[in-house]
Amino acid sequence: MAESLAPALDQGAGMPPTRLAAYRAVLSSRIRAQRSYRANFYTDLAGSFLIGFIELAEVWILFHNVHALGGLTFRNILLVFGIADLAFSVAQMVFGHVDRMPTFLRAGTLDVFYLRPQPVLLQVITSEIGLRRLARALVGLGSLAVGLSLNQIHWSWANAVLLLVTILSATAVHSAMLVWAGGVQFFLVNGAEMTNAFVYGGRYAATQVASVWSAPLKVLFGFVFPMAVTAYVPALHLLGLPGPAWLPTWLAWWTPVFALWMWGLALFTWRQGIRHYQGGGG
Amino acid sequence: MPVRLLPYWRLFLAGVHEQSTYRLAMLGGLVANATFGFLKVAMLFATVRAAGGTLRGYDIGSMSAYIWLSQGLLGSVNLNGVSDFAERIKTGDVAVDFSRPVSPQGAAVARDVGKAVAALGPRGVPSVAIGVLVVGMTMPTTAWPYLLGVPSLAVGITLSAALVYALATAGFWLIETRGVQVLYMVVSGFFAGLFVPIALFPGWLAAMASATPFPSMMMSPIDILTGRVTVARSSALLGIQVVWLAATVTAGLVLTRAGRRTLEVQGG
Amino acid sequence: MNEAVIATRGLTRDFVRRTRSGRLLRDRTVVRAVDELTVTISAGESVGYIGANGAGKSTTIKMLVGILVPTAGEVRTCGLDPLRQRRQLAHEVGVVFGQRSQLWWDLPVRESFSILAAIHRLARARAREREAELVEHLEMADYLDTPGRQLSLGQRMRAEVAAALLHTPRLVILDEPTIGLDVLSKQRLRDFLLAERRVHGTTLLLTTHDMGDIERLCDRVLVVDHGRLAYQGSLDGLARTVGAERVLTVDLAEPVADLTDVPRTRHLGSEGNGIRQRLAFDAEATTAGSVLAEVGRRAEIRDLTIEEPDIEDVVRRIYQSQR
Structure with missing residues (x-):
C-alpha cells in the first residue's frame, strides 16, 4: 500500500518533507486524478484543442475576406495569435482554476485553506492544474511555429531573446489577470462576468491587430491590462514593421515591466480582497 | 389561458423575476458585452474598410447593427451550454422534477425563456443603445423586419433554451457532462455567428453552419431584424427556425423519456 | 501545566449588513456577532460552546483560527496571534467545520490523508504511524480506498475528524461533530475523542446541539446569547441554574x-x-x-x-x- 502514498513522502523516513512537498503532493495527485478518468481526459483535451482551433478560424475568416488588416497579413497575424494563445493557454493551465473563486467563497472552501500552514493564494493556485489546456497551448505553439517559418524574420540574438522574454512575460500577464480577477471576487457577488470581460476579453484583444483599436481600447488593453504589448507589439518588432500611434515598437522590450505592473495590481487586489474577507478593512 | 399551461406561465414569470434580482451580475454582463462589442467593432469595421467600404452586403452601419444586436442577445441566447437542469440531474434533484405533474422539459424551458426575456431589458437594450449612440448603426425604416424579427427572436431564444435542455439530458447517461457542454459552447458560438457573421464564412463553412440549429438561435433573428435579408428570405429563415425548434423539442421529449427509464432502472 | 490554549479578552466582532431601502439607497446596519467575549481555556480542558443558531459560535471560531479579524479585543490561540501567526498556528490546531470538507471529494480517503501529511510536513514514518492509529481507532480501514464523495455521512465525519487530527494538534475545534450521525457512530466518535484527549492531552472545544456530546465529552460549558457570554461553568451547574x-x-x-x-x-x-x-x-x-x-x-x-x-x-x- 505504500506506493499509493503521495510521492511527496518518498524521502528519508525520519526527515520532514520540504516546504515544496505540500504543493507537489496536491498537484501530483490532481494530475493522477485527471488522467485516471481516461475517457473524460481525452474529451477534455479534444474540447480544449477545438476552442483554440476555432478561435484561430475566426481570425482566419476575416483574412479570408481581405488581404491585410491594420497593416498585417494572415501570415503576420499567425505570429501574434501564436504568442498570445500559447501564453494564455499556459496561464490558464496553471492559474485557470482561480476563476472558481466565487464557488470557493460560496462553499467556504477558502476557510479550509486558512487551516493549513501555507499562504492562502499559493494554496488556491496549486489546488488544481488544468492539464487539458495543454491541447490548446498546442494550437498556439503550432500557430507560432508556422508564423515564425512563414515570415521573414531577421534572426539576431536580440530577436531570439525578445521572443523568449515576450512569451514568458505574456504568460505572466495572463496569469496575473486571473489572480486579479480572483481578488475582485471577494468584493463582488455574482461579479465573475465583469472580470471575464477583461480576462477573456483580454485574450481576444491580445490576438488582435491593435492598430485598428479606438483610443479608449488602446488605453484599456494597451496599458491598463497590457494586452497589446504581450504579442502584437513584439511581433511588429520581430517583423521589422513600424508601430501605430501610441504603440511604438520599442515597447516590445518593456513587456517584463508590464508583467510586473500587472502582477503588482493582481497581488494588491488579492490582498485587499483577503482583507475584505477577513473584515479588517471593509 | 388553459389551466394546463398555467404552471409553465408561472415558471416563466419566476424566471423573469429571478433574473431581475441579480442586478450586479447584469451590470457585469453588460460590461462584458460592451468590452467585447468594442473589440468586435475594431476588427470588423477594419475588415469592412479594408474591403473598400462594403463586404458581402455589410457596410459600416449594418456591421455595427450586427455587432450590437449580437452582443445584446448574449444574455438571452444560451451559447455556453450551462443549465440548471444539468445540475439537477447531477445532484439527483431531477427525481423531484419527475414527481411533479408538469413536464420537466416544459418547466425548465419556460423558466430559462423567462430569464432570457428578463435579460433583454438590462442587457439587450443598453447594448443596442451603445451601438446607436456611441458607435452609430443603421436599422431598417420599414415595418417588415420588425414584424418578422420579433417572432424570430422569440423562436431563437426558445430554441436555445430547448437545445440546452436536450444537451443537459446527456447527464442521464454520462457521469461527467462538462466535455459535452464545452463542445456545445465552442461550436454553438461559432456557428451562431457570435464573433464573425456567417455571411463572411467561405461557402463550404457557411453550408456546414446551416446544417446545424445554431444560426437559427442568433444569426437568423439578427439578419431579419437588421433588414439585411429580403422579406421572402426572412419568412424562409423563420420557417427554418420553427422546424429546428420542433425537432429540438421532440428530441428533448424522447431523451427525457429515455432518461427517466434509465433513472428508474438504476434507481437514481 | 495550566497554560492557556485559548485566551480572549473583550473579543468583539461586528458585521455590517446592507439592506435595500428604496430603489437605490441602502441602509447600513451594524450587527454585533460577538460581544466582548472574555474566556480562558487551559491546556487539556474540554469545553462545550453552545448557543442558538446565529449566537456567534462560528464567528468566534473563525477569529480563533485567523479567518476573521476581530473588531475589538484580544485573542491568543496556543499562545499565538491567529492573524499574524496563522501559518504557525495551523500546525497546532485541527478544525472540523460541519459543512466544509478537508477531504478531496474525488480522491480516495487514503490519498487525502497523505496529501495532508505533506501539507503539515510530517515525516514519513510519523505520518504512517499516526495514520494507522487514526484508522484503527476511528475504524476506517474498510473505506480508505473510497473517494470522499462516496462516503456515508458517518464515514465522512470520521474521515474529517481524522483529517483534522492527522498532525496531532494541541487544540481541536469541532463544529457540530455528531450532527446527523446514528447513535452508534456518535458513540464511536465520542469514545475516540476521549481517548485522544487521554493519550495526547489534546484540548477540545466543540459546538453542538447534542446534550449527549456535552455530557460525555465536556468538563465545562460556555453559553453564548447574541454574542455575549451568558453562562460558563459545569453542566450540572447549568441545569441547576436554569432548572x-x-x-x-x-x-x-x-x-x-x-x-x-x-x-x-x-x-x-x-x-x-x-x-x-x-x-x-x-x-x-x-x-x-x-x-x-x-x-x-x-x-x-x-x-x-x-x-x-x-x-x-x-x-x-x-x-x-x-x-
Missing part, C-alpha cells in the same frame, strides 16, 4: 380532564380530548416516579415517555433568565 425541565407524556385509557393539579408539575397540553397529556417537571423538585404515581391515582396509564431537557431548551431558559 431545566423533563417532560412526561402519558397515554391514558380514557379521556380525562386536563391534569393541571399534579403537584410540582406544569401542564403543557393534551390531545384527543385528554387521552394524551404532557406534563413538565423540574428534576430538582420532584422525581419521575412520584409524578407517575400522582397521575396513576387520577387515571389509568397505557403508555408513557420521558424526554430529557434538550439543549435548546436549556439555552432558551438561560436566555430568558438573562432578560
Whole structure:
C-alpha cells in the first residue's frame, strides 16, 4: 500500500518533507486524478484543442475576406495569435482554476485553506492544474511555429531573446489577470462576468491587430491590462514593421515591466480582497 | 389561458423575476458585452474598410447593427451550454422534477425563456443603445423586419433554451457532462455567428453552419431584424427556425423519456 | 501545566449588513456577532460552546483560527496571534467545520490523508504511524480506498475528524461533530475523542446541539446569547441554574380532564380530548416516579415517555433568565 502514498513522502523516513512537498503532493495527485478518468481526459483535451482551433478560424475568416488588416497579413497575424494563445493557454493551465473563486467563497472552501500552514493564494493556485489546456497551448505553439517559418524574420540574438522574454512575460500577464480577477471576487457577488470581460476579453484583444483599436481600447488593453504589448507589439518588432500611434515598437522590450505592473495590481487586489474577507478593512 | 399551461406561465414569470434580482451580475454582463462589442467593432469595421467600404452586403452601419444586436442577445441566447437542469440531474434533484405533474422539459424551458426575456431589458437594450449612440448603426425604416424579427427572436431564444435542455439530458447517461457542454459552447458560438457573421464564412463553412440549429438561435433573428435579408428570405429563415425548434423539442421529449427509464432502472 | 490554549479578552466582532431601502439607497446596519467575549481555556480542558443558531459560535471560531479579524479585543490561540501567526498556528490546531470538507471529494480517503501529511510536513514514518492509529481507532480501514464523495455521512465525519487530527494538534475545534450521525457512530466518535484527549492531552472545544456530546465529552460549558457570554461553568451547574425541565407524556385509557393539579408539575397540553397529556417537571423538585404515581391515582396509564431537557431548551431558559 505504500506506493499509493503521495510521492511527496518518498524521502528519508525520519526527515520532514520540504516546504515544496505540500504543493507537489496536491498537484501530483490532481494530475493522477485527471488522467485516471481516461475517457473524460481525452474529451477534455479534444474540447480544449477545438476552442483554440476555432478561435484561430475566426481570425482566419476575416483574412479570408481581405488581404491585410491594420497593416498585417494572415501570415503576420499567425505570429501574434501564436504568442498570445500559447501564453494564455499556459496561464490558464496553471492559474485557470482561480476563476472558481466565487464557488470557493460560496462553499467556504477558502476557510479550509486558512487551516493549513501555507499562504492562502499559493494554496488556491496549486489546488488544481488544468492539464487539458495543454491541447490548446498546442494550437498556439503550432500557430507560432508556422508564423515564425512563414515570415521573414531577421534572426539576431536580440530577436531570439525578445521572443523568449515576450512569451514568458505574456504568460505572466495572463496569469496575473486571473489572480486579479480572483481578488475582485471577494468584493463582488455574482461579479465573475465583469472580470471575464477583461480576462477573456483580454485574450481576444491580445490576438488582435491593435492598430485598428479606438483610443479608449488602446488605453484599456494597451496599458491598463497590457494586452497589446504581450504579442502584437513584439511581433511588429520581430517583423521589422513600424508601430501605430501610441504603440511604438520599442515597447516590445518593456513587456517584463508590464508583467510586473500587472502582477503588482493582481497581488494588491488579492490582498485587499483577503482583507475584505477577513473584515479588517471593509 | 388553459389551466394546463398555467404552471409553465408561472415558471416563466419566476424566471423573469429571478433574473431581475441579480442586478450586479447584469451590470457585469453588460460590461462584458460592451468590452467585447468594442473589440468586435475594431476588427470588423477594419475588415469592412479594408474591403473598400462594403463586404458581402455589410457596410459600416449594418456591421455595427450586427455587432450590437449580437452582443445584446448574449444574455438571452444560451451559447455556453450551462443549465440548471444539468445540475439537477447531477445532484439527483431531477427525481423531484419527475414527481411533479408538469413536464420537466416544459418547466425548465419556460423558466430559462423567462430569464432570457428578463435579460433583454438590462442587457439587450443598453447594448443596442451603445451601438446607436456611441458607435452609430443603421436599422431598417420599414415595418417588415420588425414584424418578422420579433417572432424570430422569440423562436431563437426558445430554441436555445430547448437545445440546452436536450444537451443537459446527456447527464442521464454520462457521469461527467462538462466535455459535452464545452463542445456545445465552442461550436454553438461559432456557428451562431457570435464573433464573425456567417455571411463572411467561405461557402463550404457557411453550408456546414446551416446544417446545424445554431444560426437559427442568433444569426437568423439578427439578419431579419437588421433588414439585411429580403422579406421572402426572412419568412424562409423563420420557417427554418420553427422546424429546428420542433425537432429540438421532440428530441428533448424522447431523451427525457429515455432518461427517466434509465433513472428508474438504476434507481437514481 | 495550566497554560492557556485559548485566551480572549473583550473579543468583539461586528458585521455590517446592507439592506435595500428604496430603489437605490441602502441602509447600513451594524450587527454585533460577538460581544466582548472574555474566556480562558487551559491546556487539556474540554469545553462545550453552545448557543442558538446565529449566537456567534462560528464567528468566534473563525477569529480563533485567523479567518476573521476581530473588531475589538484580544485573542491568543496556543499562545499565538491567529492573524499574524496563522501559518504557525495551523500546525497546532485541527478544525472540523460541519459543512466544509478537508477531504478531496474525488480522491480516495487514503490519498487525502497523505496529501495532508505533506501539507503539515510530517515525516514519513510519523505520518504512517499516526495514520494507522487514526484508522484503527476511528475504524476506517474498510473505506480508505473510497473517494470522499462516496462516503456515508458517518464515514465522512470520521474521515474529517481524522483529517483534522492527522498532525496531532494541541487544540481541536469541532463544529457540530455528531450532527446527523446514528447513535452508534456518535458513540464511536465520542469514545475516540476521549481517548485522544487521554493519550495526547489534546484540548477540545466543540459546538453542538447534542446534550449527549456535552455530557460525555465536556468538563465545562460556555453559553453564548447574541454574542455575549451568558453562562460558563459545569453542566450540572447549568441545569441547576436554569432548572431545566423533563417532560412526561402519558397515554391514558380514557379521556380525562386536563391534569393541571399534579403537584410540582406544569401542564403543557393534551390531545384527543385528554387521552394524551404532557406534563413538565423540574428534576430538582420532584422525581419521575412520584409524578407517575400522582397521575396513576387520577387515571389509568397505557403508555408513557420521558424526554430529557434538550439543549435548546436549556439555552432558551438561560436566555430568558438573562432578560
